[in-house]
Amino acid sequence: MTRKLVHTTRMPIRWGDMDAMGHVNNTVYFRYIEQARIAWLESISSAPNPEGEGPVIVNAHCSFLKQLKYPGEIEVATLVGPAGRSSFEMYHEIRLVGADGVAGALHADGGAKVVWVNFPAEKSAPLPDALRQLLPEPE
Structure with a gap:
């Protein structure tokens, strides 16, 4: 399956992200x-x-591969798949950033199907050309 890296972002693990078990709660990965x-x-x-x-x-x-704990910083890589008429797949890889500032082992991976919608009409709409051009070509 064709995937294209389009963005990376870093964010801190917050104290409130943890649950009673002392690790980041599974719902927070979706956030x-x-x-x-x-x-x-x-x-x-x-x-x-x-x-x-x-x-x-x-x-x-989302697949939870390794626990995340406070304090720390994560890097989330965002990848995308080929365009359909009104939709495309997004994928994400969550890695813990080490003390050296380098993102390390994969801690979770996940994704979502994104559909482009005309909100007032409450119907799907064709993907905008500008967005479509950023997505990889189908295999």
């Missing part, structure tokens, strides 16, 4: 992924516009 997704969409001027068009998530998944 990390959401923040990375929105950061990329904003960077390409494609953030959701409730009065017009924008992306919505129709499904999401």
Whole structure:
């Protein structure tokens, strides 16, 4: 499957991200992924516009490979797959940043199917050409 790296973002692990078990709660990984997704969409001027068009998530998944704990910093790599008419797949890799400032081992990976929607009409819409051009060609 073709995937193209389009963005990386770093964010701190916050004290409140942990649960009673002393590690980052599984629901928080989805917040990390959401923040990375929105950061990329904003960077390409494609953030959701409730009065017009924008992306919505129709499904999401995450595999938890290693625990994350406070304190720390993570790097979330955002990758995208080929375009459909109105949708594309996004993928995310979450890595812990080491003391040397380098992102290390994979701690979680996940993704979501993104559908472009005309919000007032409540219907899917073709992906904008500017966004489509950023996505990899189908195999």
